Amino acid sequence: MLAMNYRGPYRVRAVQKPVPEILHPEDAIIRVTRTCICGSDLHLYHGMVPDTRVGSTFGHEFTGIVEEIGPLVQKLKIGDQVLVPFNIACGKCNFCKQGLFGNCHESNPMATAVGGIFGYSHTAGGFDGGQAEYVRVPYADVGPTVIPAEMDPDDAVLLTDVVPTGYQAAEMGGIKEGDTVVIFGAGPIGIMAARCAWFFGPSRVIIIDHIDYRLEFAKNYAKCEAYNFKEMEDPVVFLKKTTDWYGADVCIDCVGCEAEGNTLQTFSGRVTLLQAGAATALQWAINSVKKGGIVSVVGVYGPPFNLVPFGNIVNKGITIRANQTSVKRLLPKLIDHVMSGRLDPKGLITHRIPLEEVSEAYRLFSSKLDNCIKTVLIPSAKH
Amino acid sequence: MEPSNEDYKLIPGWGMDADPENEPTYPMKKYTGDDHNRIHYERSDQQPELVEILRSNERPAITRVFGTSVPPSGFSGMIRRYAFQHSEDRYRHWIPLILADRINMLEGLIEDFKKGQIPNIIKERGLAVEWKHNRAGLIRKAVAVTLASLVLVSLFKRKK
Ligand SMILES: NC(=O)c1ccc[n+]([C@@H]2O[C@H](COP(=O)([O-])OP(=O)(O)OC[C@H]3O[C@@H](n4cnc5c(N)ncnc54)[C@H](O)[C@@H]3O)[C@@H](O)[C@H]2O)c1
Numbered sequence: 001m002l003a004m005n006y007r008g009p010y011r012v013r014a015v016q017k018p019v020p021e022i023l024h025p026e027d028a029i030i031r032v033t034r035t036c037i038c039g040s041d042l043h044l045y046h047g048m049v050p051d052t053r054v055g056s057t058f059g060h061e062f063t064g065i066v067e068e069i070g071p072l073v074q075k076l077k078i079g080d081q082v083l084v085p086f087n088i089a090c091g092k093c094n095f096c097k098q099g100l101f102g103n104c105h106e107s108n109p110m111a112t113a114v115g116g117i118f119g120y121s122h123t124a125g126g127f128d129g130g131q132a133e134y135v136r137v138p139y140a141d142v143g144p145t146v147i148p149a150e151m152d153p154d155d156a157v158l159l160t161d162v163v164p165t166g167y168q169a170a171e172m173g174g175i176k177e178g179d180t181v182v183i184f185g186a187g188p189i190g191i192m193a194a195r196c197a198w199f200f201g202p203s204r205v206i207i208i209d210h211i212d213y214r215l216e217f218a219k220n221y222a223k224c225e226a227y228n229f230k231e232m233e234d235p236v237v238f239l240k241k242t243t244d245w246y247g248a249d250v251c252i253d254c255v256g257c258e259a260e261g262n263t264l265q266t267f268s269g270r271v272t273l274l275q276a277g278a279a280t281a282l283q284w285a286i287n288s289v290k291k292g293g294i295v296s297v298v299g300v301y302g303p304p305f306n307l308v309p310f311g312n313i314v315n316k317g318i319t320i321r322a323n324q325t326s327v328k329r330l331l332p333k334l335i336d337h338v339m340s341g342r343l344d345p346k347g348l349i350t351h352r353i354p355l356e357e358v359s360e361a362y363r364l365f366s367s368k369l370d371n372c373i374k375t376v377l378i379p380s381a382k383h
Numbered sequence: 384m385e386p387s388n389e390d391y392k393l394i395p396g397w398g399m400d401a402d403p404e405n406e407p408t409y410p411m412k413k414y415t416g417d418d419h420n421r422i423h424y425e426r427s428d429q430q431p432e433l434v435e436i437l438r439s440n441e442r443p444a445i446t447r448v449f450g451t452s453v454p455p456s457g458f459s460g461m462i463r464r465y466a467f468q469h470s471e472d473r474y475r476h477w478i479p480l481i482l483a484d485r486i487n488m489l490e491g492l493i494e495d496f497k498k499g500q501i502p503n504i505i506k507e508r509g510l511a512v513e514w515k516h517n518r519a520g521l522i523r524k525a526v527a528v529t530l531a532s533l534v535l536v537s538l539f540k541r542k543k
């Protein structure tokens with residue numbers, strides 16, 4: 001089968017690989033119909049995530065058709081069209097039982113701090129991902145969800161990560177009616193967080209980035225205010241001023257470890273890897289939120305640590321809320337938002353590229369070329 | 384582990400101010416109290432370990448499923464095995480893993496050459512799209528890299 005193959009930082013190619021096999025009685029093999037490239041994949045692509053082995057296949061956002069099932073799989077049958085949450089979750093451990101499907105304790109032996117994720121390095125379990133014609137899906141009765149017949153397949157693939165992550169980012173913000181919400185990062189996640197923030201009743205939603213075409217897109221798609229931090233002398237002062245010198249009620253980090261905008265953070269986090277990436281956006285979030293405010297973090301940071309102004313978290317009494325998204329927990333609600341037309345996930349898709357051209361697809365998204373917001377890879381001409 | 388006696392409940396005021404609403408993880412987490420059962424929960428069958436799997440020393444046993452994508456091998460594999468002797472808390476876990484990743488990249492190139500395949504690095508880096516959508520930027524970068532290498536080469540020659 002054809003599959004994306006990692007060769008080292010900034011180098012990927014499409015190769016022929018053996019079709020995966022059932023390795024556990026609760027596995028399924030899925031024939032992939034659509035798969036996206038995520039901002040999280042860029043952290044792998046840029047060599048930022050430890051234990052990203054040459055030869056592995058990325059991809060944690062995919063839909064497909066059930067091709068084969070293990071003997072203990074009961075809910076899925078061959079031929080079902082499914083969307084597959086990016087987290088691998090057993091459904092039985094205490095974390096899964098309490099709805100923390102992004103923190104499963106039985107899907108990743110390589111690290112205890114993160115659950116298993118498809119195609120996301122050995123630090124997240126060493127699973128091959130969905131940027132391939134076929135993929136092995138463990139615990140097939142837990143994650144995979146049959147796509148409602150009337151749902152657009154492009155909407156379905158964005159329900160595997162982008163929509164739930166944007167939603168959870170807003171949800172964790174604990175937004176109250178009338179709040180001012182500031183979102184850092186106008187990538188697919190930040191844009192979706194801005195759109196979903198409105199579900200919680202704020203009076204202002206502000207998005208911050210430095211790429212003009214993304215800010216423009218966000219303004220239209222999420223009906224929010226959008227500002228370029230490169231045009232500000234100091235983003236924190238700008239945000240204080242625009243909130244009557246009070247601070248935002250809620251700040252949300254949708255950037256993660258490859259932030260720009262602060263030389264010291266960039267040098268220590270991205271050039272020398274002395275910390276796990278640059279925590280610039282998180283720093284701005286902590287310093288722009290009001291006293292007693294909430295900072296919600298979905299941006300990904302690697303191990304082992306980052307430099308953030310922790311003293312200010314204490315002194316201002318800030319609540320930090322963060323997690324890998326629990327996709328399965330949110331799916332029923334989000335499927336409803338999509339089916340009722342309140343959310344339009346596929347509106348984020350700007351590029352559709354055959355899997356054969358995976359090298360170009362990664363570069364395009366990584367360099368933010370051709371006004372790229374979200375790229376879908378199509379594994380085979382058949383679909 | 385449950386404490387063997389419950390004397391702590393005799394401490395004056397024990398549990399008096401407990402407030403189930405004081406739960407910042409709501410609605411992310413549906414608190415069930417199961418946390419206190421620790422790792423004693425029902426589990427799935429065990430996936431057979433057919434390839435070498437490195438595992439965190441912060442857990443007693445392997446997880447019921449795991450990925451088998453690229454088992455450790457070569458020199459990078461030796462470094463990864465060393466890294467996994469140390470917990471996720473330690474730099475000596477993560478720094479060797481990053482080093483192993485870089486060495487693994489070189490091993491990948493060697494493996495290509497051994498197969499008689501010359502890796503098309505320009506293609507792998509997707510430079511065609513930079514050429515199409517960001518030609519000026521690409522040329523600027525190429526010129527900068529060339530100049531920097533020329534300076535390095537001349538410095539090196541002068542030293543000799
Ligand atoms: N927690 C989760 O479960 C989860 C799930 C999916 C993605 N993520 C993470 O969310 C983050 C965003 O993902 P994405 O797909 O939108 O990626 P992306 O790379 O498309 O978007 C990131 C955006 O942040 C902008 N940016 C850089 N520095 C900034 C700064 N200092 N302030 C404001 N904006 C800045 C960039 O210009 C870019 O537009 C990534 O870190 C990704 O790994 C987390």
Ligand SMILES: [Zn+2]
Nearest residue numbers: 038040061161
């Ligand atoms: Zn993703």
Ligand SMILES: [Zn+2]
Nearest residue numbers: 090093096104
């Ligand atoms: Zn679990």
